Amino acid sequence: xxxxxxxQINNWKKNKNKFAAITAYDFSFSKLFSNQGIPIMLIGDSxxxxxxxxxSTIPVTIQDxxxxxxxxxKGTSKSFLLSDxxxxxxxxxxxxxxxxxxxxxxxxxxxxxxxxKWLIEIIKExxxxxxxxxGHIGLTPQSFxxxxxxxxxGKEQKDENQLIDEAFLxxxxxxxxxxxxxxxxxxxxxxxKNLSIPVIGIGAGKYTDGQILVMQDLLGIxxxxxxxxxxxxxxxxxxxxxxxxxYINEVxxxxxxxxxxxx
Ligand code: KIV
Ligand code: NA
Numbered sequence: 001x002x003x004x005x006x007x008q009i010n011n012w013k014k015n016k017n018k019f020a021a022i023t024a025y026d027f028s029f030s031k032l033f034s035n036q037g038i039p040i041m042l043i044g045d046s047x048x049x050x051x052x053x054x055x056s057t058i059p060v061t062i063q064d065x066x067x068x069x070x071x072x073x074k075g076t077s078k079s080f081l082l083s084d085x086x087x088x089x090x091x092x093x094x095x096x097x098x099x100x101x102x103x104x105x106x107x108x109x110x111x112x113x114x115x116x117k118w119l120i121e122i123i124k125e126x127x128x129x130x131x132x133x134x135g136h137i138g139l140t141p142q143s144f145x146x147x148x149x150x151x152x153x154g155k156e157q158k159d160e161n162q163l164i165d166e167a168f169l170x171x172x173x174x175x176x177x178x179x180x181x182x183x184x185x186x187x188x189x190x191x192x193k194n195l196s197i198p199v200i201g202i203g204a205g206k207y208t209d210g211q212i213l214v215m216q217d218l219l220g221i222x223x224x225x226x227x228x229x230x231x232x233x234x235x236x237x238x239x240x241x242x243x244x245x246x247y248i249n250e251v252x253x254x255x256x257x258x259x260x261x262x263x
Pocket of ligand 2: 044046057
């Protein structure tokens with residue numbers, strides 16, 4: 001089966017076809033999600049928490065992401081795979097190139113890095129070597145110490161302006177996709193409208209081009225603190241496949257995320 005491509009994803013943005021993405025970390029769920037029609041899966045460094053049981057994403061290594069990317073790729077030849085570069089694995093261009101190679105060789109189609117202005121040179125270098133890069137701004141869990149915890153970003157006017165500027169700068173530098181995490185719905189709407197690349201939201205309201213959720217949140221497996229934006233699609237007695245269909249359907253029709261799940 002042919003793999004979904006970035007040009008297809010670009011067309012979904014252009015044609016306003018909303019799409020549902022999900023994190024995946026292993027072969028079995030990868031196969032199930034892909035068979036249910038999930039077009040994009042993220043091998044997120046959230047695996048530090050959901051799989052390894054750490055309190056943050058900070059301990060995750062490049063070897064961890066390689067291992068899980070390989071397992072997820074074994075489950076699908078169709079879904080577009082996006083893998084995180086973990087904490088401090090892209091602190092300069094050389095490290096970013098070296099570690100990106102490992103992840104792409106493990107089966108990812110695109111890599112994701114967290115941050116704003118400081119990434120410009122790194123993104124330019126990766127893009128000039130024809131690597132697909134996804135940005136990630138707003139709540140960036142790798143900097144939770146600096147941000148004083150996991151909370152909504154971009155509420156003050158100056159923070160809003162900074163996020164808008166960063167989104168533009170990153171697009172200009174060459175990112176081909178952007179994740180917005182935990183920001184007000186209206187700010188995410190503005191950024192999505194003004195960028196030509198697809199924007200995927202998590203806790204960023206309903207106006208982004210796509211949505212993403214951590215699989216443990218959407219399947220009701222998370223026994224810890226549930227983020228406000230996370231909806232458990234397993235409630236009402238659904239099976240896993242029904243829950244995934246419901247998620248895809250609610251994203252496509254704009255039912256999810258409604259006000260209850262937005263800032
Ligand atoms: O690691 C992850 O799961 C992520 C998503 C929350 C976007 O980066
Ligand atoms: Na992540």
